[in-house]
Amino acid sequence: MNILQDLETRGLIQATTDREALQAHLANNQVTLYCGFDPTADSLHIGHLVPLMMLKRFQEAGHKPIALVGGGTGMIGDPSGRSTERSLNTSEVVAGYSEALRRQISKIVDAENNNEGTSVVVRNNNEWLGSMSFIDFLRDTGKHFSINYMLAKESVSARIENGISFTEFSYMLLQSLDFLKLYEQEHCTLQIGGSDQWGNITAGMELIRRSRENQEEEIKVYGLTVPLITKADGTKFGKSAGGAIWLDSEKTTPYEFYQFWINTDDRDVIKFLNYFTFLSPEELAELEKEVESHPENRAAQKRLAEEMTKLVHSEEALVQAEKISDALFSGDLKRLSASDIKQGFKDVPTFNTNKEEVTLVDLLVNANISSSKRQAREDIQNGAVYINGERQQEVSYVVTAADRMEDTFTIIRRGKKKYFLIDFS
Structure with a gap:
């Protein structure tokens, strides 16, 4: 089974340009491909895992993937898939985000694994966009695109009614330039992305063809998109x-x-x-x-x-x-370490205290686990209170150092599912 057949079987192809030609291109060459990741935060989220896995799948098939961090395009903001303008971040913030994404991508796709020249390369488009003058951009890139061509793209046309700034309107040209630069520098002939990137991808292919139409080389570039991930209940994945x-x-x-x-x-x-x-x-x-x-x-x-x-x-x-x-699940909480507790109870209500000893009734009230001392006593007597997974029905019980895990945490449960963390540190 070839790479495209595997992707098709897994439901990972939304659209391709010239499917038969792309299949032959992949079968007869070690293809360099890329996917872009704009630094809009200091971390990727699970929605980015599909394109990351796509890079790994092509790597496993013997091709050469590039993960392109958008240190330049991240200064602008992609209008694709959005109904409103993005907030612009400072260059320092974008640079910090870009470095965080570079480290994260390198770890996940194993960029250090140099397997027959197929290790994933992580690059940053600020290398060429950051030093380019506005005049050069207009002369060398803008001249190849008509306004009519750009307005016909879904990422732009969907925003016309509500308005789109010239900044985001120009994003398509910047991503097109990425494809051209990687074609020139790495002989990258395939760009992949989410389904909302189809217009940007095909614009990049157009720029490569137009900017090199007077040269003798045969230009073969392709695009492939993956479907938008949806959940069965209709909610957004991730x-x-x-x-x-x-x-x-x-x-x-x-x-x-x-x-x-x-x-x-x-x-x-x-x-x-x-x-x-x-x-x-x-x-x-x-x-x-x-x-x-x-x-x-x-x-x-x-x-x-x-x-x-x-x-x-x-x-x-x-x-x-x-x-x-x-x-x-089992209620056997005593085998958890302090590190385990910090993870597993990260979002439960936490009460901090430095008391060496405290009655269970007072602790339930002070930590807002029970609304009053009378309610606390009733909760205890009714068997609704658990200390570190064990039911405690003694109203006069005193919580001591013996109830602390790693001398730091005590976990109180009230009822079946309401957990509270007592932090003695």
Whole structure:
């Protein structure tokens, strides 16, 4: 099975330019391709994983991928897929974001793995855009595009009614110039991106052809887009109740990341396994059968969570995430370390105290776990209060150092699911 057939089978192709010619080009050459990532934050999120995995898939097929960080285009902002103007960041902020993305991409796609010249190269388009004068840009790039051509592109036409600035209107030309520069410097002949990038990709192909039409070389460049990822319930992929799911462990912990994939809907899990993992068709078929016959086991979700947590974080982070999940499910909280607790209880209400000893009743009231001492006593007597996973029904109980895990944390549970963290540090 060739690379395009594999992508088609996995549902990863939205559109291509000249499919037959592209297939022959990939079959007969070691192709250099690229995908762009604009630094709009100091981390990528899981929506970026599909194009990152696409680069890895082409790498595995023997081709040469480039991940292009948009240190230049990030100063402008891509209007594609948006109904409003982006806020502009300072050059210092964009430079910081760009460096953070470079490190993150390098780790995920294993840029250090030089496998027969196919290691993923990470570049920054500020190399050429940052030093280019406005006059040179207009003369060398702008002259190849008519206003009518640009207005016909979806990324522009969708914004005409509400208005689009000249800044964002020009973004298409900057991305087109990226393709041209990589074609000239790296002989890059394929650009990939999300479905909203189709207009920008084809504009880049047009710029390459027009700027080199007087030269003797035969120009063969191509574009490929992946579909917009949607969930079965109609909500946007990559969002949770707390916001975006980031690839940076400081913004989304490995445990939270793991839990996002574990909670994948049965209707989506096989599709996501196809999109995001390198599992064989045989294993995917087995997992699909498991979803149909024993959905309660969530075998496919666990496999998805394992693969993605290992890829983005590490094997050690996966082990820790599984440990936290098992402890919360079983109620056996005492085997958690302080590091585990910080991850697993990151978003639960936390009460800080430096008291060596405190009665359980006072602690429940002071930490706003129970509304009053009378309610606290009732909660305890009714068996609704747990300390580190163990029910405590003694009203006179005193919480001491013996109840602290690693001399730092005590976990209080009230009822079935309401957790509270007591921090004695």
